[in-house]
Amino acid sequence: MEHHNLEQIFQDKIDQEIKIEPRDWMPDAYRKTNLRQISQHAHSEIVGMLPEGNWISRAPSLKRKAILLAKVQDEAGHGLYLYAAAETLGQSREQMIEDLHSGRAKYSSIFNYPTLTWADMGAIGWLVDGAAIMNQVMLTRTSYGPYARAMVRICKEESFHQRQGFEILLVLSKGSDAQKAMCQDAINRWWWPALMMFGPRDGESTNSDMSMKWKIKRKSNDELRQQFVDMIAEQVKLLNMTLPDEKLRWNENKKHYDFGEINWDEFWQVVKGNGPCNKERLAARKKAWEEGRWVREAASAYAAKQKQKQQAA
Amino acid sequence: MQLIRKFYYGDIPEDASGAAKAGPVQPASDWPLWEVFIRSKQGLEHKHVGSLHAADATMAIENARDVYTRRSEGISIWVVESHHIKTSAPEAAAELYEPAQDKIYRHPTFYDLPDEIKHM
Ligand SMILES: [Fe+2]
Numbered sequence: 001m002e003h004h005n006l007e008q009i010f011q012d013k014i015d016q017e018i019k020i021e022p023r024d025w026m027p028d029a030y031r032k033t034n035l036r037q038i039s040q041h042a043h044s045e046i047v048g049m050l051p052e053g054n055w056i057s058r059a060p061s062l063k064r065k066a067i068l069l070a071k072v073q074d075e076a077g078h079g080l081y082l083y084a085a086a087e088t089l090g091q092s093r094e095q096m097i098e099d100l101h102s103g104r105a106k107y108s109s110i111f112n113y114p115t116l117t118w119a120d121m122g123a124i125g126w127l128v129d130g131a132a133i134m135n136q137v138m139l140t141r142t143s144y145g146p147y148a149r150a151m152v153r154i155c156k157e158e159s160f161h162q163r164q165g166f167e168i169l170l171v172l173s174k175g176s177d178a179q180k181a182m183c184q185d186a187i188n189r190w191w192w193p194a195l196m197m198f199g200p201r202d203g204e205s206t207n208s209d210m211s212m213k214w215k216i217k218r219k220s221n222d223e224l225r226q227q228f229v230d231m232i233a234e235q236v237k238l239l240n241m242t243l244p245d246e247k248l249r250w251n252e253n254k255k256h257y258d259f260g261e262i263n264w265d266e267f268w269q270v271v272k273g274n275g276p277c278n279k280e281r282l283a284a285r286k287k288a289w290e291e292g293r294w295v296r297e298a299a300s301a302y303a304a305k306q307k308q309k310q311q312a313a
Numbered sequence: 314m315q316l317i318r319k320f321y322y323g324d325i326p327e328d329a330s331g332a333a334k335a336g337p338v339q340p341a342s343d344w345p346l347w348e349v350f351i352r353s354k355q356g357l358e359h360k361h362v363g364s365l366h367a368a369d370a371t372m373a374i375e376n377a378r379d380v381y382t383r384r385s386e387g388i389s390i391w392v393v394e395s396h397h398i399k400t401s402a403p404e405a406a407a408e409l410y411e412p413a414q415d416k417i418y419r420h421p422t423f424y425d426l427p428d429e430i431k432h433m
């Protein structure tokens with residue numbers, strides 16, 4: 001079959017909302033884009049455990065500790081579902097981990113910000129998981145089958161993440177003056193980085209948009225960001241807190257909230273590795289990988305020995 | 314064809330991120346890939362839910378429990394090394410499944426019976 005023909009069959013499937021599966025023919029660029037996106041997503045889940053892991057031992061009650069532990073464990077599972085989806089595209093797990101450790105592969109910049117107070121656990125659940133969910137709900141309909149199925153599973157687990165975060169803030173918002181101040185401070189620090197999670201503005205690209213044509217993505221960065229702002233601007237009222245943006249106001253004509261400009265310098269600085277915690281995060285991942293080496297080797301040795309015994313018997 | 318240049322959430326392109334070049338990769342670990350099947354409740358079949366790496370079957374089952382049944386999604390787990398699974402080729406779909414399409418008399422709706430007939 002001609003290459004051109006294969007590409008037509010591929011696009012026809014996409015247009016008819018038929019999922020692409022690992023052994024189906026696909027254009028190289030489709031494979032590459034999915035691989036990059038899915039592995040970045042996987043790395044984000046894994047590195048994303050670090051800022052919250054910071055507070056597991058310091059959670060204010062046993063209940064909060066158990067909840068946070070369960071959430072962080074979920075994120076590890078999300079990382080695994082996504083690594084498995086990426087592996088179906090022909091990339092080995094070792095290669096992906098190597099790419100993360102060498103700084104070649106990226107993860108969401110949001111995880112390069114520090115978690116300074118307990119209220120940050122609330123702000124992360126509400127704003128960071130909230131922003132991620134927006135994207136992930138869209139991705140349950142992505143065209144690559146294994147990615148879409150991983151997203152369905154992840155979305156089922158995510159909703160408690162956002163709710164527990166909001167509840168942490170709700171409790172603080174009804175507490176002492178110091179607790180209220182802590183709540184507002186966390187919102188102030190996480191708001192703009194959360195908006196940056198949706199990526200650069202749509203106008204920044206002049207090239208044709210294959211990601212949409214191939215239905216890897218179905219909504220643009222700015223669409224998702226606007227949806228998020230509209231949602232959070234309402235929810236923050238229930239906390240009696242404010243978002244740190246003087247330009248934020250309801251626009252009756254557009255039926256959306258207007259909001260101020262994101263600091264794109266900061267965004268690119270953090271992406272390029274100069275955020276407050278980039279080095280710390282990668283160092284923590286590498287340390288965990290190195291210190292786990294003997295466990296991986298011991299498990300392999302044990303499995304080999306068992307196999308030998310079985311064959312001898 | 315044009316390369317994808319649009320920057321999306323979770324998809325920061327390499328050239329814009331100041332990324333280092335690809336480094337050498339360690340040899341793959343010997344942990345094989347396992348496919349995981351879970352029975353969600355008694356009386357239902359095991360269903361494929363995903364895959365994971367593990368040194369042996371015991372570890373694969375333990376990991377599958379931690380990863381795929383954290384919210385009581387299952388009561389029984391099967392694991393099988395992925396390389397044992399043989400699949401039909403997607404290119405062969407036409408030959409394999411088309412012959413079934415012109416045998417519509419295999420479906421109950423093919424038969425024209427009077428409306429008065431009951432329990433059939
Ligand atoms: Fe997650």
Ligand SMILES: [Fe+2]
Pocket residue numbers: 075129158161
């Ligand atoms: Fe989450």
